[in-house]
Amino acid sequence: MKEFITYILQFGNLNQQQLELISNKATEVNLQKDAYFSEAGKIAQQVGFVLDGIVRVCYYNNKGEEITKYFIEENNLVVDLESFDNEIPSSAYVHAITDCKLLIFSKKDWNELLHTIIGWDAIVHKIISKALRQKVERRSPLVSEDATTRYLMFLEIYPNVVNRIPLSYIASYLGVTQSSLSRIRKNIS
Incomplete structure (x- = not known):
């Protein structure tokens, strides 16, 4: 409380x-x-x-x-x-x-x-x-960016979330397939 x-x-x-x-x-x-x-x-x-x-x-x-x-x-x-x-x-x-x-x-x-x-x-x-x-600030920049940039922005917006939830939900949020998200994650690590 x-x-x-x-x-x-x-x-x-x-x-x-x-x-x-x-x-x-x-x-x-x-x-x-x-x-x-x-x-x-x-x-x-x-x-x-x-x-x-x-x-x-x-x-x-x-x-x-x-x-x-x-x-x-x-x-x-x-x-x-x-x-x-x-x-x-x-x-x-x-x-x-x-x-x-x-x-x-x-x-x-x-x-x-x-x-x-x-x-x-x-x-x-x-x-x-x-x-x-917050909702607008978090959503608006994602609209016009490529998938890699959207993912990097997601990591900034939700730093405490990424390792706690299934990739399928992150992919859905970013508007990409799960396989695309896996490729993006592999390319930036």
């Missing part, structure tokens, strides 16, 4: 009573490798904070191919925000690619925090803004 408290206090100030209320609403959950935090077609009902492990956000394109949009590692929130906020079915899966330990807030408890704690909505807004900026 202290990791989450440290994380949220980067975005605003809360007193001890507010922090205790937040702590009381959180549930620590273990999510096994290959389990789903949320699924396409269902309405997201929870907000998570990754204490340990890595999840990925993925979807299936119109050819039925699995595409990895991005990875979420320790000390980051995980939520399908559009689905959660608008109560609409999600278009993506949030998939545990390692065993994960998460703090979970139910929709009811999250909304209660928003209505009870003055300034919580501002903190949440700052967290979401940072996450969206």
